[in-house]
Amino acid sequence: MTTHDNDASQNLLEQVNQALQNTTPLRIQGGNSKSFLGRDVTGKVLDTREHRGIVSYDPTELVMTARAGTPLSELMQVLDDAGQMLPCEPPVLGQATLGGMVAAGLSGPRRPWSGSVRDFVLGTRVITGQGKHLRFGGEVMKNVAGYDVSRLMAGSLGCLGLLTEVSLKVLPKPRQCSSLALEMPRARALQCLAEWGQRPIPISAASHDGRVLRLRLEGGEGSVNAARDSIGGQALDSGYWQDLNEQRLDFFHDSRPLWRVSVPNNTGELELPGEQLIDWGGAQRWLKSDADSTTLRSIVTAIGGHATCYQPGHEDSPFQPLATPLLRYHQQLKARLDPRGIFNPGRMYAEF
Known part of the structure; x- marks a missing residue:
């Protein structure tokens, strides 16, 4: 990792720790291409786009690791040049970033036949609600006991932690x-x-x-x-x-x-x-x-x-309301991973 990369990740970590000290809510965004999804968040903007770039990519291993602020279009072009692809076919919707792709969890037309974004996330680096920069999972598929934090990040809309790096399984393009x-x-x-x-x-x-x-x-x-x-x-x-x-x-x-x-x-x-x-x-x-x-x-x-x-501001509850037991599980998970409630509070549901 270069000095610039260290500086970028350290800057994100410092912003999170400052927010934790002051209990300041953070509005996490990359390209802001998914602003239509979920509820409005009132908080200090934390922009991930400075923390960008492909960390490693070995086409023979079908694995790519990149920083969360990397433009999705840039990542997909590198894969295309190697005759490979993200099978979940995530929409770019303008200036989407890798982190936003995982956080939103949106998949394209190939989804029922190839799988979702979550299915191709191998590992992540995340700045947690305790102000620590931790690595979860790895670059190979494996089962783990307890929370599979990397998979939980997919579709969480940034409510559980700040993604800084993602390892993905990729596949060859069809012949x-x-x-x-x-x-x-x-x-x-x-x-x-x-x-x-x-x-x-x-x-x-x-x-x-x-x-x-x-x-x-x-x-x-x-x-x-x-x-x-x-x-x-x-x-x-x-x-x-x-x-x-x-x-x-x-x-x-x-x-x-x-x-x-x-x-x-x-x-x-x-x-x-x-x-x-x-x-x-x-x-x-x-x-x-x-x-x-x-x-x-x-x-x-x-x-x-x-x-x-999907219409911004049209519904106070844009996502399907949760049954009481499921809502309780969501609240408990939020409390465990983001105890101070600073990451995109209320983005998914008003209750957390």
């Missing part, structure tokens, strides 16, 4: 990729997806806008070509998936509030108030709707799902 478009109604599309899920078809993304089913096939040349011939349809520009992931499609330009609805796999047709865009083969439904949260969540909860509001 062949082909995208298809087939016109069919939503109910038929969901039925087809359920049927195809029982067969060895190399689907890695599936979306439906109410009129057209779009598929991405990835894998070996033989399996992709065979699946494409079997399914049929028209060729689709592969850029569609990035536009979907980065929320650049016309659907997202609708002025109504945006909701992310997560439902059990193979849920099938779901009547929701507003306009739907199906993602993740049906497990994720993007929704543009003016419906109130109580109405919307009652529909979704009834089938075992949950709904998150």
